[in-house]
Amino acid sequence: MSRAHMLLVEDDAALAELVTWHFRKEDFEVSHTVDGEEALIMAQERIPDIVLLDWMVESLSGIEVCRRLRRSPNTANVPIIMLTARGEEEDRVRGLETGADDYVTKPFSPRELVARVGAVLRRVRPALAGETLSFADIEMDTVGHKVRRAGQTIPLGPTEYRLLKHFLEHPGWVFSRERLLDSVWGHDSDIELRTVDVHIRRLRKAINAGGLRDIIRTVRSAGYALDSEAAH
Incomplete structure (x- = not known):
């Protein structure tokens, strides 16, 4: 099974470290940035298999990053999971309408996040998700x-x-x-x-x-x- 490459866009250093540790343990390759603009550049330089995207990040909002990833032919089909402390249904719907595949509200358990990422990958990248x-x-x-x-x-x-x-x-x-x-x-x-x-x-x-x-x-x-x- 080939390793899945994850792009993590998260400006909370402690949370980013925790998420990175858990996914590397699951044999993911993780690239991390705190900046929305940089995330777009990184996604074009090397197309990720999945993006974990915080709603509130530096320079560009997570919603705008999601919108631009969906507009670009290179990343239009890359699965995106949004991470946010905003639990309101209206925000959740907005994220999904912008093109996110799933939505995880903080605080979350890392094990749940790993399971949700696996579920999304199985739907869109079955070869990466194993059998x-x-x-x-x-x-x-x-x-x-x-x-x-x-x-x-x-x-x-x-x-x-x-x-x-x-x-x-x-x-x-x-x-x-x-x-x-x-x-x-x-x-x-x-x-x-x-x-x-x-x-x-x-x-x-x-x-x-x-x-x-x-x-x-x-x-x-x-x-x-x-x-x-x-x-x-």
Whole structure:
């Protein structure tokens, strides 16, 4: 597997050091700058595989850096994750509308950030992301169609496998039943929404066998998420 090259644009020195350390540990090559203008130059000199971009950086705002990266033919398709302390939905929507692929609000856990970067890379750069999806103590071999939790193989039916795969590709994201139907069953599905609940129950039963902690969170009137802090 070739190493992924990350461009980190972050003016908080301590945070940049922490993020760099975690991603180098995951075998990423990390280039760092505190400056938006310099980030644009660096991205043109060597096109990164992914950009981690702080909303508030020197010389140019993260939103403007994102906009310009999207305008340039060389970087139009490079995945961008925005980092920000601004948790308001309006700002989040603005970032996504400008072209960001994902959005992580500070403070965040480095492990969550690594998982989110992996999820984005799997969608747009599958060759870089390898063939194993993982979250907490769950691992999925997408080539061999095998799932393990805490080292033990877990037998899953085809629908439960697709559901888990979808969650593993988007750790922490909350999906409504409608979204899950669309993503896992497909656009032409006539399946009722409650069918999603049935398959979620089956998935939970399989991956939590032996009294393991439930890591699928039910979000009241919203849907379901894969969450290491899930509690019921």
